[in-house]
Amino acid sequence: xxxxxxxxxxxxxxxxxxxxxxxxxxxxxxxxxxxxxxxxxxxxxxxxxxxxxxxxxxxxxxxxxxxxxxxxxxxxxxxxxxxxxxxxxxxxxxxxxxxxxxxxxxxxxxxxxxxxxxxxxxxxxxxxxxxxxxxxxxxxxxxxxxxxxxxxxxxxxxxxxxxxxxxxxxxxxxxxxxxxxxxxxxxxxxxxxxxxxxxxxxxxxxxxxxxxxxxxxxxxxxxxxxxxxxxxxxxxxxxxxxxxxxxxxxxxxxxxxxxxxxxxxxxxxxxxxxxxxxxxxxxxxxxxxxxxxxxxxxxxxxxxxxxxxxxxxxxxxxxxxxxxxxxxxxxxxxxxxxxxxxxxxxxxxxxxxxxxxxxxxxxxxxxxxxxxxxxxxxxxxxxxxxxxxxxxxxxxxxxxxxxxxxxxxxxxxxxxxxxxxxxxxxxxxxxxxxxxxxxxxxxxxxxxxxxxxxxxxxxxxxxxxxxxxxxxxxxxxxxxxxxxxxxxxxxxxx
Numbered sequence: 344x345x346x347x348x349x350x351x352x353x354x355x356x357x358x359x360x361x362x363x364x365x366x367x368x369x370x371x372x373x374x375x376x377x378x379x380x381x382x383x384x385x386x387x388x389x390x391x392x393x394x395x396x397x398x399x400x401x402x403x404x405x406x407x408x409x410x411x412x413x414x415x416x417x418x419x420x421x422x423x424x425x426x427x428x429x430x431x432x433x434x435x436x437x438x439x440x441x442x443x444x445x446x447x448x449x450x451x452x453x454x455x456x457x458x459x460x461x462x463x464x465x466x467x468x469x470x471x472x473x474x475x476x477x478x479x480x481x482x483x484x485x486x487x488x489x490x491x492x493x494x495x496x497x498x499x500x501x502x503x504x505x506x507x508x509x510x511x512x513x514x515x516x517x518x519x520x521x522x523x524x525x526x527x528x529x530x531x532x533x534x535x536x537x538x539x540x541x542x543x544x545x546x547x548x549x550x551x552x553x554x555x556x557x558x559x560x561x562x563x564x565x566x567x568x569x570x571x572x573x574x575x576x577x578x579x580x581x582x583x584x585x586x587x588x589x590x591x592x593x594x595x596x597x598x599x600x601x602x603x604x605x606x607x608x609x610x611x612x613x614x615x616x617x618x619x620x621x622x623x624x625x626x627x628x629x630x631x632x633x634x635x636x637x638x639x640x641x642x643x644x645x646x647x648x649x650x651x652x653x654x655x656x657x658x659x660x661x662x663x664x665x666x667x668x669x670x671x672x673x674x675x676x677x678x679x680x681x682x683x684x685x686x687x688x689x690x691x692x693x694x695x696x697x698x699x700x701x702x703x704x705x706x707x708x709x710x711x712x713x714x715x716x717x718x719x720x721x722x723x724x725x726x727x728x729x730x731x732x733x734x735x736x737x738x739x740x741x742x743x744x745x746x747x748x749x750x751x752x753x754x755x756x757x758x759x760x761x762x763x764x765x766x767x768x769x770x771x772x773x774x775x776x777x778x779x780x781x782x783x784x785x786x787x788x789x790x791x792x793x794x795x796x797x798x799x800x801x802x803x804x805x806x807x808x809x810x811x812x813x814x815x816x817x818x819x820x821x822x823x824x825x826x827x828x829x830x831x832x833x834x835x836x837x
Contacts, residue, residue, distance in 0.1 A: 345415030348789050349405070349579070350781040351398060353423040353508050354587065355444065357635070358394065360401035361778060362411060363785040365794050367804035369778060369809055371409035373401040380441065385448035388441040391429055394508065394706035395515055402575050413577035420583030420784030420790035422590035423508040425531045428483035429495045430556070433504050433509065436519050440491050442508070443483040450482035463549065469502055470536045472621060472630030474698075480507060480532035496654060498553050505556040507532070509584050513567050516581065521568030522750050526635035528590040533562070535744065537621060537632055540640060563593070563634045564791040583787025585634060587780050588612045591750060592643065594783030596776065598798050601745035603737075604744070607753035609656075610694070611648035613733045615744050616641060626736035627645065636790070636798070637657040642689040646695035646733035647664055650688035651726045652753050656723050664715050671719050671756045676712040678720035681823075683708040683831035685728075686721035694729075697835065705834045708826075726753065727763040728827040734767055748772045752780040757809070766813035775806040 346365040352358070357377065362370040375397040380388040406413065426445035431438040443449070454475050458464055464475050473479055484505050488494045497503045508515065510524045529535040531543075534552065536543040543558050563672070567581040585593060588606065592614050597606040600618035605611060614633065621630045621642040633643035650657075657666045664669060670755060685707045692700035704719060734744060747769055753759055754773050763769040777781055786804070789795045795804075 345411075346417050346794050347411060347415050348418050348422045348785040348792070348794060349419060350417045350784040350788070351512065351595045351780040352784065353398060353421070353512060355424045358397035358401055359700040359781065360398070360405040360780045361785070362405055362409060362416070363782065365789070367776065367782060367785070369776065370411060371405050372665075373404035373408060374401050383449070383613065385451070385629060387444040387447040388429065389444055391431070391438040391442050391511060392767065394442065395512070398512060399574060399625045403428065407409050407573070411577045413579065413698050414555045416577070416579050417794055418582040418788040419579050420778050420788030421509050421512060421581060421785075422585055422784035423512070423528070425507065425528060425586035426478060426480050426510050428480045428505070429458060429511045430484065430503055430505050430516070431503050432497075435581065436515065439494055439503065440487050443487070444477070444514050445478060447483065448477050451488050453482050453485070457824050466545070467533060468623070470491050470538070470546065471533050472530065472537050472623070473533050474627065474629065475533075479531060481546065481550050481552070484552050484556070488551070497637035498556055500583070501553070501555045503556055504558070505552070506558050509586075510558045513581060513584070516570040516574065517568035518571045522682065523557045523567050525561050525563045525565070525584040526632045526640065527586045528584070529565060530632040531586060537640075538640070539629065539633070540546065546811065547707070548649070559797050562636055562638065563569045564636055564787045566791065580583065581788070582791035583784050583789070585783060588614055588645065589632070589643070590636055590781075590783030590787075591779045592616065592783065593786050593801070594779030594781070595750065596802045597746070597748060601743070601748065602748070603744035604748045607749065607751035608652045609651065609653045611651040611726060611730065612647050613730060615644045615737055615740050615742055616646055618642065622667040622740060622742055624736070624740045625700050626739050628695055628733070628736055628740065644737055646736060648726070648729045649691055649694045652751070654686070654688040654725060655753070656721045657688070658719055662718070664719060668752075671723055673722050674719040675718045675758045678716040682717045682720070683710075683711070683826065684713055684717045684721040685827055686718065686725050687698040687830050687834050688722070688725050689834055693831070693835070696732060697831070699835050701833050705830070707833060723756070724762055727766045728824065730763060731766050731824055731827070744769065746770070746772065748774065750774065760809070761809045761814070765815040766820060766824060768817065772807050773809045773811075775808045
């Protein structure tokens, strides 16, 4: 067996397999997209079999893109879209319903009904660190059991299993011999007590979910099972698992309290390492498991922004101001920085820390001097201002980020990263390897396999590509942010 590590990165729109060297560099990538299904307004589903096929396909294809063989792989890591919910037959391995995706809102009415019990809502937050919301897995499982014919009886008979995508893949890859998840994915189900690190019996009873459905919860670096040798020709252990945002925290080597990573994809997820104690937010941020190693839990605060790269997509596809996202950097450079234009991209409401679903987007401060450059710059700046909102919320909770590491497509835009540093008043670091989600899964698998001896080894693998330092004075920074806050106040509905 070799020393390379294979990471399965199962995302919302595609599955990827990536081979990393023992030093953390990328050897090969294979990717396959799969279909998105919207059967009703607010419903989002995936075909579990299509997800499975895309993973198997990329596992086989990735070896065609390099001079490595499956026997060169020491271990496999898995990272996945979080909260997406699957229920399948224990005897056949077949899902009884499509995967209900994290974006799905079909259980909003159930959440509204449950929210009338204030004591229960408080209990959810105290136990799980989460907010009562359709986003998480609990109400999705309950919906499947209540709406698929015969499901409730099958579950009570012990014939059904539940899992997030990682669990389903582990079950399939091991031929149904391993029903396991890791602590980060468990912490996103709204069924897991993050303090005691175990499934919460009170929540299971309230949501009417039999405990027999639930997977065993492991450390992020652990022995999850061994993939069957008929998949890629060799039996390889699965030894690292983490949900995508927590995997990126590991991939960015944010192992010290106060370190944060901010991922700029369609939306933005900012996670701050808060150390060995969970910090309950007073600003509607989520308290979650950052990672769990050797039985020790490291906690994190998480804030999410709905519109990051999606704002650039809107500038391109909606307003047709640009033909390609790559054009935005040059356009923004031409705009006067203090032009007074603010774009608030509340197209589907505002995320953390506002959680205002009824807010709607606007462009404010337009004058006769305003042109395409100013509007594009305002769109890019909106992502930075929203990150500032998260930073301020974390500060208010007593946890100011000391180091901010960025990844995701927008992180490659130097103008955006420069302004982000300016408005945060903090250094922003961009790594050489921006595939940090998959890298985190590989790091975890490598730890368990002995490719890496400690997290110090992982820290040594992380290399900085660029460091952006603040150029604005505090007065200029505060003045700009005050303008943003005034713009947000103008469009808020609650």
